[in-house]
Amino acid sequence: VGDPASSSPTLPGATLVFTDPANDAGYSTYNILLSPSLAGSSFRLIFTWQNDASGTPNVPVSIDDISLISSAGGPLSGTYTIDPQLPPSASIPAAGSNFNSFASAIEYLQTFGKTSQVEFSVPAGSLHAEPLLTITASGAVGDSIIFKKSGIGPNPIITPAAGSSSADAAIRLLGADYVVFDGIDIVSDLTPPTSQANVEYAFHIRNASATDGASNCVIKNCTVTLSNNFNGSVGVYIQTSPAPSSAAGTNSFNLIENVNVERSFFGIRDLSNATNRNNGNVFRNCQLGVGANAEIGNSSLTSACIGLHLINSLNATVEGNVIQNVGTSGSADGMYIQNGSGTLNVSGNSVSGVRNFGVSSSASAHGMRVTLIDGAEARIFNNFIYDISHAYGTPVVSELVKGLSVQPLTNVSNATLYHVDFNSIQLDGAASPNVSTVCFEVGLAGPTVNVRNNIFSNITANQSGNPKHFCTVFPVLTIAAAGSSADYNNYYCPNTGNGFLSRVGSTDYATLATWSAASGFDNNSFDVNPEFVSPTDLHVQSAILDSAASMVGISWITDDIDGDLRSSFPDIGADEYSLVAFDISMVTLLQPTNGVGCFQNNQNVLVRIRNLAGQPHDFSTYPVFVQIDVSGAVNTQLLTQINDNTLVGGPLGTLQSIDYLAGTVDMTAYGDYTFRCKAFFPQDQNTANDSLSTPI
Numbered sequence: 001v002g003d004p005a006s007s008s009p010t011l012p013g014a015t016l017v018f019t020d021p022a023n024d025a026g027y028s029t030y031n032i033l034l035s036p037s038l039a040g041s042s043f044r045l046i047f048t049w050q051n052d053a054s055g056t057p058n059v060p061v062s063i064d065d066i067s068l069i070s071s072a073g074g075p076l077s078g079t080y081t082i083d084p085q086l087p088p089s090a091s092i093p094a095a096g097s098n099f100n101s102f103a104s105a106i107e108y109l110q111t112f113g114k115t116s117q118v119e120f121s122v123p124a125g126s127l128h129a130e131p132l133l134t135i136t137a138s139g140a141v142g143d144s145i146i147f148k149k150s151g152i153g154p155n156p157i158i159t160p161a162a163g164s165s166s167a168d169a170a171i172r173l174l175g176a177d178y179v180v181f182d183g184i185d186i187v188s189d190l191t192p193p194t195s196q197a198n199v200e201y202a203f204h205i206r207n208a209s210a211t212d213g214a215s216n217c218v219i220k221n222c223t224v225t226l227s228n229n230f231n232g233s234v235g236v237y238i239q240t241s242p243a244p245s246s247a248a249g250t251n252s253f254n255l256i257e258n259v260n261v262e263r264s265f266f267g268i269r270d271l272s273n274a275t276n277r278n279n280g281n282v283f284r285n286c287q288l289g290v291g292a293n294a295e296i297g298n299s300s301l302t303s304a305c306i307g308l309h310l311i312n313s314l315n316a317t318v319e320g321n322v323i324q325n326v327g328t329s330g331s332a333d334g335m336y337i338q339n340g341s342g343t344l345n346v347s348g349n350s351v352s353g354v355r356n357f358g359v360s361s362s363a364s365a366h367g368m369r370v371t372l373i374d375g376a377e378a379r380i381f382n383n384f385i386y387d388i389s390h391a392y393g394t395p396v397v398s399e400l401v402k403g404l405s406v407q408p409l410t411n412v413s414n415a416t417l418y419h420v421d422f423n424s425i426q427l428d429g430a431a432s433p434n435v436s437t438v439c440f441e442v443g444l445a446g447p448t449v450n451v452r453n454n455i456f457s458n459i460t461a462n463q464s465g466n467p468k469h470f471c472t473v474f475p476v477l478t479i480a481a482a483g484s485s486a487d488y489n490n491y492y493c494p495n496t497g498n499g500f501l502s503r504v505g506s507t508d509y510a511t512l513a514t515w516s517a518a519s520g521f522d523n524n525s526f527d528v529n530p531e532f533v534s535p536t537d538l539h540v541q542s543a544i545l546d547s548a549a550s551m552v553g554i555s556w557i558t559d560d561i562d563g564d565l566r567s568s569f570p571d572i573g574a575d576e577y578s579l580v581a582f583d584i585s586m587v588t589l590l591q592p593t594n595g596v597g598c599f600q601n602n603q604n605v606l607v608r609i610r611n612l613a614g615q616p617h618d619f620s621t622y623p624v625f626v627q628i629d630v631s632g633a634v635n636t637q638l639l640t641q642i643n644d645n646t647l648v649g650g651p652l653g654t655l656q657s658i659d660y661l662a663g664t665v666d667m668t669a670y671g672d673y674t675f676r677c678k679a680f681f682p683q684d685q686n687t688a689n690d691s692l693s694t695p696i
Contacts, residue, residue: 076114080105082122082147102130102147102158109145110137119146122184124153131161132199133171136208139178141216149183152598152670155222157185162197166232169201173217175208180218187225190263195230202226202264205238205254210245213252214238220257226264228295231303235261235288236268244276252279260287262294265305267323272312277341279314289325289353297328299357304331307351315342318349327355331363334385338369339410341376348561348574350384352536355431356400359393365432367403367425370418371410372447377417380404382561382574384424384538385439389431397466399473400435403427403456407480408443414481416447420454421554424530424538424561424574429460429469438470438503445475451486453549455530455540455573462497469493472502477519486521488550490542490572492529501527524550530573533655538574541655543614545572546579565688577655578686579614584624585689586679590659592667592696599667605638608659609679612689616651620644626662627678633671638663672696 078095082105089097092108099105105120117139122128139145149155160170170186173179186202202224207213224235236256244250250272261267267288272278288307289296297305307323310316316337323334334351337344346368356365367385370378385403392400403425406418425439439456442449451472460469471491478484491512493499500508502515509515512527526548531541547569551557559565560576564585571577591606592599605628611617617624623643630636640662645651647658667673673696680690 073108073112075112076109076118077116079119079121082120082128084126084128102128102133106133106135110135113137114145117143117146119148121148121150122156124149124151124156126156128156128158129161130158130170132163132168134169134174135172135176135179136174138176141178144178144180145176146180146182147184148180149221155183155185157187160186160188160199162189162192163199164196166195166200168199169204169237170199171202172204172206173214174206175212176214176217178216181220181222182218183221185223188227190225190227191229192227195232198227198230198233200230200232201234201237203236205236205251207240207242207244207249207251210242210249213240213244213248213250215250215252215254218255218257219259220255223260223262224264225262228263228265228298231265231298231301231305233265234269235259235264235266238270238278238281240271240273240278243273247276247279250276250278252281255282255284256286257282257284258286260290261296262289262291263296265297265301265303266309267296267307267326269306269309270311270313270316272314274312274339277312277314279342280316281313282317283308283319283321284317285320286322288321288323290322294325296323296326297332299327299329301328302330302358302361303328304333304363306333306336307354308335309333310337310340312339312341313337313344316340316344318346320348321350323349323351324353326353327357329358330356330361332356333366333369334388335368336366337378338371339373340370340378341373344370344372344376344378345556346370346378346380347382350561352385352387354388356390356392359391361392362398362400364400364402365390366405369402369405369408371407372412372416372418374412375415377419378406379419379421379556380406381419381421381423381557382559384561384574386426386536386538388427390435392432392434395434395466397436397468399438399441399470401427401429401432401437402441403439405441405443406449407447408441411444411446413446414448414483418447418449419554420449420451422453422549422557422560422570422572422574424455424532424540426455426457426532426535426538427460427469428535429463429467433463434467436466436468436470438473440471441473442475442480445478445480447480449480449484450553451479451489452554453488453570453572455490455492455538455545457492457530457532458499459492459494460499462495462499464498468498468500468508469495470500470503474502474504477504479519479521486519486525488524488548488572489522490526490528490530490545492527494529526572539655540571540573540575540577543579546577546614548572578612579654580685581613581615582617582622582681582683583612583686583689584617584679584681584684585610585612585686586677586692587657588692589675589677589694594696601666601668602664603667605662605665605675606659607662607677607679608657610657611652611654612686614654616653618645618651622681622683624679624681626660627680628662629676630665630673631676632673633669634666634673636665638665
């Protein structure tokens with residue numbers, strides 16, 4: 001009645017140990033898979049039992065009613081189910097058959113193979129206690145191996161067995177290509193008794209040999225929860241070991257998307273070889289350390305911890321990720337991209353809540369740190385960075401809190417390019433009173449660094465003695481190599497007690513005027529309060545910074561951190577906003593959302609709209625229509641009008657939002673839905689942000 005508790009059914013001479021209680025009157029059904037290579041061989045099948053002196057009376061004296069049914073296995077093709085509440089189907093490999101565990105599905109797949117794309121459909125809300133799983137089978141273009149949540153409700157959860165080494169993985173893709181895990185959560189033991197029992201990796205993508213990498217795999221739409229009591233835990237780990245002898249041995253073109261790592265010591269890591277590098281991996285829209293009880297790192301440990309860590313990656317893309325609550329009593333980084341090569345794109349990320357808890361630790365706390373090899377290029381744009389801190393106990397001059405640091409280590413030539421554009425960085429040294437803080441640092445003078453259209457805001461209170469606070473720190477007056485540039489930035493350092501706009505070498509520059517006169521840079525820059533919405537919301541409300549940026553020399557940026565299109569006269573900072581007289585935007589669909597259980601016949605449709613104009617919006621004078629077009633399983637339209645100010649008790653202020661109930665929809669019909677949401681009115685001067693489309 002259930003799967004064996006130990007050993008494998010695929011090896012000759014294997015011992016399958018069941019742990020069912022004595023006197024079980026039910027029947028156990030289990031598939032024993034024999035490799036086709038064993039055809040013609042003979043084996044003994046032996047049944048036995050033992051009494052473990054548990055005190056249970058009437059221990060059986062025999063095992064009877066044994067029925068053996070043999071069938072020839074064959075390759076898989078089509079869609080199957082993995083449902084632990086159902087017995088394994090006798091009709092395998094016919095499409096639609098059920099496996100009652102991930103382990104049995106993977107064993108069958110790897111024993112008999114497949115002839116076309118295979119999808120394993122896993123019921124929403126199902127629970128799966130599984131051994132540690134390794135997949136070596138591969139798909140191909142248009143012929144993937146897919147494990148996917150089905151139905152409405154919470155994701156299926158895999159609870160892996162205890163580890164036995166220092167590198168255990170709940171799911172290991174070993175040299176496997178074109179394998180997809182979509183909507184499958186991993187939750188391991190949060191308090192394993194020993195480091196050996198700890199499951200170090202939830203998803204582990206690794207090459208099988210020097211010539212057999214794991215590429216074109218996808219991990220998405222899932223939550224990972226591991227123990228952070230040991231410093232080896234990683235939510236998603238792409239690891240190159242052994243060293244590849246060619247590109248075929250690398251782990252390339254993998255997609256990690258919408259993965260929520262709630263608890264681990266590292267969030268996501270991509271460890272590549274320095275000679276044959278992992279190429280084209282994408283890390284998109286992940287949430288690391290986000291949530292009330294989420295944590296990346298551990299304040300009681302002193303090992304370095306990192307939210308998102310890339311080493312030796314080639315042509316990586318890191319976009320739209322939210323990284324929070326990263327901390328240890330040692331070096332702490334929200335994001336660390338180390339020795340990147342090719343063209344690196346880092347955009348639309350939000351990094352906050354990074355802390356070094358060590359009162360005597362001289363290691364820094366970084367929001368984001370980037371280093372490149374010679375000749376590489378990094379495009380760092382549209383990022384929010386804030387709330388970075390250090391608990392150092394005695395006043396020091398050292399800059400131990402850094403928002404963004406580029407090329408802090410090995411020097412490179414001027415052929416190495418950094419483009420630092422349209423970022424918003426704010427530091428407040430209230431939680432770091434004994435150390436110096438800097439929003440943006442260039443470590444060494446070798447590369448060419450372009451610094452354009454950024455907001456560097458250091459609002460640390462007045463300091464005295466050793467600690468200081470800076471907007472920027474550069475090694476030389478030319479910023480880095482000759483040909484570097486800085487312009488159309490905004491520097492804000494309101495508290496001048498040991499507060500400075502910039503430091504170059506050992507020289508401090510207190511004002512934009514003195515810095516610009518000495519360097520020749522930032523002739524079109526500002527030193528005004530950006531008027532962020534709040535310390536944790538770096539959207540801008542300053543009229544001065546509206547339309548004050550420049551796109552000269554920048555061809556790769558088309559939108560902002562929210563996906564709003566950049567205008568031909570863009571705004572300084574990560575947020576493109578509009579202070580025209582009339583501009584109402586549709587921000588998001590709040591309800592319905594995925595993963596909240598079954599939908600109702602009167603499902604609320606709740607949207608958020610925002611006033612992006614430079615003046616309050618009076619709905620009684622300028623009514624706004626809200627239109628919701630629903631397609632898919634149901635086709636219908638909701639059209640309502642906001643024609644008074646009762647929702648907010650008055651006109652909607654600049655950059656303020658309201659949540660509006662547009663009506664209800666019958667969503668009892670099974671299937672996919674698409675909600676196209678629009679907020680519009682005749683006077684709107686920016687219609688590009690009126691609409692959005694959300695699949696459910």
